[in-house]
Amino acid sequence: MMPELHLPWMEVSILIPLLGAIVVACIKDSAKAKIVCLVACSLTLIFAAGEWIDFAGLDTFEAHDHWDVFQAVFHRDVFVIDELSAPLLPLAALLYLTTVMTTLRTKASRFSFGWTLFSESVLLATLACRHPWVIIMLLAVAAVPPWLELRHRNQNTRVFTVHMGIFVGLLCLGQFLAGRGATAADPPIIAGCLLTAGALIRSGICPLHCWMTDLFEKATFGTSLLFVTPMTGAYAVMRLVFPIAPAWALQSIAILSLITAVYAAGMALVQTESRRFFCYLFLSHSSLVLVGLELGTPIGLAGALCVWLSVGISLLGFGIALRCIEARTGRLTLDKYHGLYEHTPFLASMFLLTGLASIGFPGTIGFIGAELIVEGAVEVYASVGLAVVLAAALNGIAVVKAYFHVFTGTRHAAAVPIHSRLGERITILVMVALIVGGGLIPQPGVASRYHAARAVLEHRHPSQSPQH
Numbered sequence: 001m002m003p004e005l006h007l008p009w010m011e012v013s014i015l016i017p018l019l020g021a022i023v024v025a026c027i028k029d030s031a032k033a034k035i036v037c038l039v040a041c042s043l044t045l046i047f048a049a050g051e052w053i054d055f056a057g058l059d060t061f062e063a064h065d066h067w068d069v070f071q072a073v074f075h076r077d078v079f080v081i082d083e084l085s086a087p088l089l090p091l092a093a094l095l096y097l098t099t100v101m102t103t104l105r106t107k108a109s110r111f112s113f114g115w116t117l118f119s120e121s122v123l124l125a126t127l128a129c130r131h132p133w134v135i136i137m138l139l140a141v142a143a144v145p146p147w148l149e150l151r152h153r154n155q156n157t158r159v160f161t162v163h164m165g166i167f168v169g170l171l172c173l174g175q176f177l178a179g180r181g182a183t184a185a186d187p188p189i190i191a192g193c194l195l196t197a198g199a200l201i202r203s204g205i206c207p208l209h210c211w212m213t214d215l216f217e218k219a220t221f222g223t224s225l226l227f228v229t230p231m232t233g234a235y236a237v238m239r240l241v242f243p244i245a246p247a248w249a250l251q252s253i254a255i256l257s258l259i260t261a262v263y264a265a266g267m268a269l270v271q272t273e274s275r276r277f278f279c280y281l282f283l284s285h286s287s288l289v290l291v292g293l294e295l296g297t298p299i300g301l302a303g304a305l306c307v308w309l310s311v312g313i314s315l316l317g318f319g320i321a322l323r324c325i326e327a328r329t330g331r332l333t334l335d336k337y338h339g340l341y342e343h344t345p346f347l348a349s350m351f352l353l354t355g356l357a358s359i360g361f362p363g364t365i366g367f368i369g370a371e372l373i374v375e376g377a378v379e380v381y382a383s384v385g386l387a388v389v390l391a392a393a394l395n396g397i398a399v400v401k402a403y404f405h406v407f408t409g410t411r412h413a414a415a416v417p418i419h420s421r422l423g424e425r426i427t428i429l430v431m432v433a434l435i436v437g438g439g440l441i442p443q444p445g446v447a448s449r450y451h452a453a454r455a456v457l458e459h460r461h462p463s464q465s466p467q468h
Contacts, residue, residue: 002080003058008065009051010079010128013089014121016044017096021117030108037100037113044120045093055086056448061455079128083452084238084305088127091312092230096120098430099222101423102320104327111222115145123230132175135239139202139232140168146219146227155218163201163211170198171240178244192249195240200253203233203290204283206260212283216275221323224275229316231286231308234293238456242293250294251380257290258377258387265394269401274332277402278322284395285311285358288388292373300376301453306369306446310357310438314366317354317431318399321347324424325406334402337409346420348407350428355399357435359392365438368446 020040027033055063062082081089096116103111119142126138143164150157174194204212216224242250264284271277289311292304324347325340326332341348353364360370370392378385420428438445 003060003063004066005051005054005058005063006066007050007054009047009054010065010081010089010124013044013047013051013093014079014124014128016040016047016121017117017124018121021114021121024114024117030113031105033113034100034103034108037117038097040117041093041097041100041120044124045090045097048090048093048124051081052086052090055081061459078131078134079125080130081128082130083448083455085127085130085235087309087448088230088235089124091309092120092123092127094430095229095312095316096123096226098316098320098427099226099323102324102421102427103222104324104421107220107222107327111220112145112149115148116222116226119145119226123232126232127230127235130239132178132240135236136168136171136175139171139236140164142227142232143168146215146223149219149223150215153218159214160211163208167198167201170194170201171236174198175240188244192241192245196237196245196249196253199233199236199241200256201233202236203231203257203286204228204260205256205287205290206263209260209264209283213276213279216279221275221319221326224279225316225319225323228279228282228286229312229319231289231312234286234289234308237290238293242456243459247296250296254291254294254377254380254384257287257294258384258391260284261287261291261391262387262394265391265398268398269394271398272333272335274322274326274334274402274406277334277398278319281358281395281398282315282319284391285315288370288373288391291384291388292376295376295380296457297376297379298450298453298457299372299379301456302446302450303369303372303374303376305449305452307360307366307373309445309449310360310364310366310369313431313434313438314354314357314364317350317427317435318358320424320427320431321351321354324420325351332406334405336405338406339408339410341407342411344407344420346425346428348403350431351406352399352403353435354431355403356396357439359396359399361396363436363439365435365442365445367439368442369449372446 017040024033024036062080064080122138122142129135174191177191178188201208261284264280268277268280289304289308292300357364357366360366374385374388377388
């Protein structure tokens with residue numbers, strides 16, 4: 001019998017933003033809507049963190065909610081967390097809370113708080129689910145709010161619609177062909193290829209990444225950030241592809257992801273528009289996560305799980321810093337200097353710290369994870385480790401170059417004060433605490449992710465124990 005959590009943490013954390021979305025839909029004042037959204041996101045983070053703490057105390061691979069309504073009604077465990085997904089729920093809740101908290105009043109009318117809460121509920125349900133068909137349905141539903149925003153802003157939705165339609169179609173067809181009995185020992189080749197292609201489209205793997213840059217250019221920065229940063233494409237790979245794919249298929253995905261990581265890092269280096277720069281920077285890092293996930297070794301998988309969390313935190317802070325600056329100055333160009341440091345030193349510090357943390361700078365949360373991915377990659381192919389280092393180096397150069405262009409080089413004359421607000425400073429302090437704390441005391445996180453990696457590999461090959 002599957003162990004139970006002590007409270008229905010997951011179902012409550014999914015229900016709170018859904019109820020909040022209904023309340024916000026009845027409020028016309030954007031300021032009041034933001035307050036309701038903040039309260040809902042804060043409560044959601046509390047319950048999501050409670051789920052992680054409760055699960056950690058059970059010392060088990062998987063667990064479901066106490067008083068599980070879905071299990072009582074449908075007689076099956078719909079929402080189940082395991083060592084892979086347990087920390088992803090509070091990370092997702094933190095993503096939404098900080099994004100809402102740093103939304104300035106001047107941008108509140110353009111940012112839909114109702115759809116944001118709805119998206120948070122769908123995301124948490126996705127991360128708390130392991131049933132393939134329910135995951136596919138939730139991934140399809142998650143694409144609706146960004147599409148509606150593009151329509152509301154009178155933007156062309158063709159690129160986004162085509163890619164998301166193909167992504168959902170491939171997942172549905174692949175899962176239909178895979179059936180229930182598919183395993184890695186007897187893999188369904190065609191079904192696995194279809195599922196892989198669908199998940200890679202959602203992850204933005206080259207050359208199927210143009211929908212991501214299109215979304216960042218046409219939607220609000222906040223909506224784009226919330227749609228791509230949780231890396232649900234990687235989650236789809238782990239839930240739909242990883243359990244049934246043979247080792248050679250996983251290593252093929254890793255090679256494609258590695259090519260994307262290097263390509264996107266090079267593209268980030270030459271971008272002259274801030275949103276496209278962030279998009280390629282994120283794409284490079286998320287591809288490195290996929291590289292580690294598909295190496296199929298405990299070290300590589302542990303590194304990927306560490307980088308998944310560290311990139312989620314660091315690029316969340318980096319994106320928020322860029323979004324806050326853009327809210328004051330409009331869209332930034334990176335072909336000239338803006339000299340904003342004197343006006344926004346807090347944001348400048350956050351920009352540099354989170355950017356360096358994302359590439360695994362020593363003393364930050366991403367350092368150990370990046371090292372583990374390199375070590376895991378070298379175990380498979382020696383040249384792969386060099387490519388991972390090359391991608392990280394290009395990303396580091398791109399981050400420092402962007403910092404100089406945004407914050408140095410000239411004196412910026414501002415007609416109105418553009419200093420940091422209270423919500424932004426609180427967010428900065430939280431990000432600094434997580435990034436530096438995780439870097440100075442990495443052992444608990446690394447040990448947890450290594451244990452999760454071994455458990456995931458053992459469940460993929462129950463008759464075999466993974467090698468060290």
